[in-house]
Amino acid sequence: MNFYAIRAIYLFEMARTARTLMQSIASPVLSTSLYFVVFGAAIGSRMGDIDGVSYGAFIIPGLVMLALLNESISNASFGIFFPKFSGTIYEVLSAPISFVEVVIGYVGAAASKSIVLGCLILATANIFVDYQIAHPFWMIAFLVLTAITFSLFGFIIGIWADNFQKLQVIPLMVVTPLTFLGGSFYSISMLPPIWQKITLFNPVVYLISGFRWSFVGTADVHIGISVGMTFLFMVLCLTFIWWIFRTGYRLRP
Amino acid sequence: MxxxxxxxxxxxxxxxxxxxxxxxxxxxxxxxxxxxxxxxxxxxxxxxxxxxxxxxxxxxxxxxxxxxxxxxxxxxxxxxxxxxxxxxxxxxxxxxxxxxxxxxxxxxxxxxxxxxxxxxxxxxxxxxxxxxxxxxxxxxxxxxxxxxxxxxxxxxxxxxxxxxxxxxxxxxxxxxxxxxxxxxxxxxxxxxxxxxxxxxxxxxxxxxxxxxxxxxxxxxxxxKLGKRQLTLHLQSPIDSIPKELDSLPLELASDGHELIYTFDSQKEQTGIADLLRQLSKHDIDFKDLNSTQNSLEDIFVNLVRSDA
CATH class of the missing domain: 3.40.50.300 (P-loop containing nucleotide triphosphate hydrolases)
Structure with a gap:
């Protein structure tokens, strides 16, 4: 294992974040805080409890997940897309490193940023909304697992994309709608029966449900299924990345 | 090695x-x-x-x-x-x-x-x-x-x-x-x-x-591939190369003021002595001469051309 290479890629990516703190950290924290102010403190105070918690506390897991998914995908996709775009990818391709080390470096950095961001959002939420964490270990486990899984997904998007539009299209046109419709702002049990069934095809439902369970102790879907689905998605991403490096798809002609 | x-x-x-x-x-x-x-x-x-x-x-x-x-x-x-x-x-x-x-x-x-x-x-x-x-x-x-x-x-x-x-x-x-x-x-x-x-x-x-x-x-x-060229700066310009010299790798340059003879420096007989005798026979005098070797660029161009 080339640990020096992993360290070099990781530190390089983290340095990029340090150079763009406003965009990487402050901006998503601010935009998520606005949700807490509007839906949590303002509108939420006039709404009844859901699953035994205030509406403000109920939406925290969904909003953290929304930011986590978007930032994980964005960080990881940009991290690998930009060297491809600028041509500096030649250095990674010609270095004595395997795809495992490349992925650990890029995805590790992207996931680290997302985890820090998730923690900051949770800390910020505490200013506006009172909430409890029923299962702290599982909360952290879900946070880390989701950050890694969606950073892997972002890494795939970064390799697939050959222009900036493609880089944005999946997060904006697919992930954000799925997150909004995945129970960020409501419980699945509030939907008509037919929609409760249809919504189970949305993979984000399992993430939000599991994450919410770690906060409030109740979930739309069994926690075991949530964890299993997240792992399944992670394995699918890893398999696809392995195939990318084996074939050289969009990386090594 | x-x-x-x-x-x-x-x-x-x-x-x-x-x-x-x-x-x-x-x-x-x-x-x-x-x-x-x-x-x-x-x-x-x-x-x-x-x-x-x-x-x-x-x-x-x-x-x-x-x-x-x-x-x-x-x-x-x-x-x-x-x-x-x-x-x-x-x-x-x-x-x-x-x-x-x-x-x-x-x-x-x-x-x-x-x-x-x-x-x-x-x-x-x-x-x-x-x-x-x-x-x-x-x-x-x-x-x-x-x-x-x-x-x-x-x-x-x-x-x-x-x-x-x-x-x-x-x-x-x-x-x-x-x-x-x-x-x-x-x-x-x-x-x-x-x-x-x-x-x-x-x-x-x-x-x-x-x-x-x-x-x-x-x-x-x-x-191996470097051809040499002998350039003769003529005393008086000529209109054309005499027919008897057609068989030689000669070309007229600088409006008839120079004759350029291309030869293989590796060959035992470069043909220079024969050239000079023929020029003398046709009353073509020269005031100066110099020889040059082909550059790598000439060699490269020739190789790529012949490969095309």
């Missing part, structure tokens, strides 16, 4: 169907400067990219210091440094961090003293904290070289290293490349500047249409 790079029957066909390399066989010796010449699209960059792991070969084998570049890629790539043709840099990185990153990527522990030494050798030390975006083209080219040297490679590929570089910097780079060779590194360079190959290379390879059409010691190549 044991080759440090050995390429066996290498083929590369791109997804578009374009056959960039056709059965390339090539050995590059340890400690030499090898110049790979070829017109645009000949396959120079594809060949280098295949050796360095940037392009997947379709078939064939490549060994770097005895290590297969596909199956033993870690050992092989650790020995290779690459300066690509394009000036590809991370715009907002500083010079020092960019070079330090490259060293780490190639599996070497941090060594600020070595990085400082390279940056000083390449006259980049004063710019160590400057962002790449602030540098001139020549400076960026130096940074590319510093990045390639950061992990102390034994084999250095320079793909058009002096493209777009001014004359002074080009001379500096030539000196630097010679210095690297003197310290034991093997240098493989592709270039459009024949002057560059003529100035620096120990051996020359010519690639055209994806095939290596010639590999030769530079001095031997020039000796």
């Amino acid at each position: 044991e080759p440090i790079i050995s390429i066996k029957n290498l083929n590369k066909v791109y997804a578009s169907g374009f056959e960039a390399l056709k059965g390339v066989n090539l050995d590059i010796h340890k400690g030499e400067i090898f110049a790979l010449l070829g017109p645009n699209g000949a396959g120079k960059t594809t060949l280098i990219s295949a050796i360095c792991g940037i392009v997947n070969p379709s078939s064939g084998e490549i060994f770097a210091d005895g290590h297969n570049v596909v199956t033993e890629f870690r050992a092989a790539r650790a020995k290779i440094g690459l300066v690509p043709q394009e000036l590809t840099t991370e715009a907002f990185e500083t010079v020092r961090s960019a070079v330090t990153f490259s060293r780490g990527l190639f599996g070497k522990p941090s060594n600020p003293a070595y990085i400082e030494k390279i940056l000083k050798q390449l006259s980049l030390w004063e710019k160590r904290n400057a962002k790449m975006i602030e540098l001139s083209g020549g400076m960026k080219r130096r940074v590319m070289i510093a990045k390639a040297l950061s992990h102390e490679p034994q084999i250095l590929f320079l793909d058009e290293p002096t493209a777009g570089v001014d004359v002074e910097l080009r001379r500096d780079m030539w000196d630097m490349v010679r210095g690297l060779r003197d310290r034991g590194a093997t240098i493989i360079l592709t270039t459009h500047y024949i002057e560059e190959a003529e100035e620096m290379a120990d051996r020359i390879g010519v690639i055209n249409n994806g095939e290596i059409i010639l590999v030769e010691e530079k001095s031997e190549l020039m000796r």
Whole structure:
């Protein structure tokens, strides 16, 4: 294992974040805080409890997940897309490193940023909304697992994309709608029966449900299924990345 | 001599169907400067990219210091440094961090003293904290070289290293490349500047249409293929070459003021004595003469033309 290479890629990516703190950290924290102010403190105070918690506390897991998914995908996709775009990818391709080390470096950095961001959002939420964490270990486990899984997904998007539009299209046109419709702002049990069934095809439902369970102790879907689905998605991403490096798809002609 | 790079029957066909390399066989010796010449699209960059792991070969084998570049890629790539043709840099990185990153990527522990030494050798030390975006083209080219040297490679590929570089910097780079060779590194360079190959290379390879059409010691190549020309500056201009001299490789130049005779310096009979006798017979006097040898550029153009 080339640990020096992993360290070099990781530190390089983290340095990029340090150079763009406003965009990487402050901006998503601010935009998520606005949700807490509007839906949590303002509108939420006039709404009844859901699953035994205030509406403000109920939406925290969904909003953290929304930011986590978007930032994980964005960080990881940009991290690998930009060297491809600028041509500096030649250095990674010609270095004595395997795809495992490349992925650990890029995805590790992207996931680290997302985890820090998730923690900051949770800390910020505490200013506006009172909430409890029923299962702290599982909360952290879900946070880390989701950050890694969606950073892997972002890494795939970064390799697939050959222009900036493609880089944005999946997060904006697919992930954000799925997150909004995945129970960020409501419980699945509030939907008509037919929609409760249809919504189970949305993979984000399992993430939000599991994450919410770690906060409030109740979930739309069994926690075991949530964890299993997240792992399944992670394995699918890893398999696809392995195939990318084996074939050289969009990386090594 | 044991080759440090050995390429066996290498083929590369791109997804578009374009056959960039056709059965390339090539050995590059340890400690030499090898110049790979070829017109645009000949396959120079594809060949280098295949050796360095940037392009997947379709078939064939490549060994770097005895290590297969596909199956033993870690050992092989650790020995290779690459300066690509394009000036590809991370715009907002500083010079020092960019070079330090490259060293780490190639599996070497941090060594600020070595990085400082390279940056000083390449006259980049004063710019160590400057962002790449602030540098001139020549400076960026130096940074590319510093990045390639950061992990102390034994084999250095320079793909058009002096493209777009001014004359002074080009001379500096030539000196630097010679210095690297003197310290034991093997240098493989592709270039459009024949002057560059003529100035620096120990051996020359010519690639055209994806095939290596010639590999030769530079001095031997020039000796074998180098035609000489004898230019006679005539006392009085002539309108045409006398018919009796038609069989000789003669041409009239400078509005009839010069006669140019092309001959093979390797042949025992150059035909010069016969030429002079014939000129005297036709009362063509000359006031001066000089002879020149074909440059590598002439040789290269002739080779590529005859291969087309």
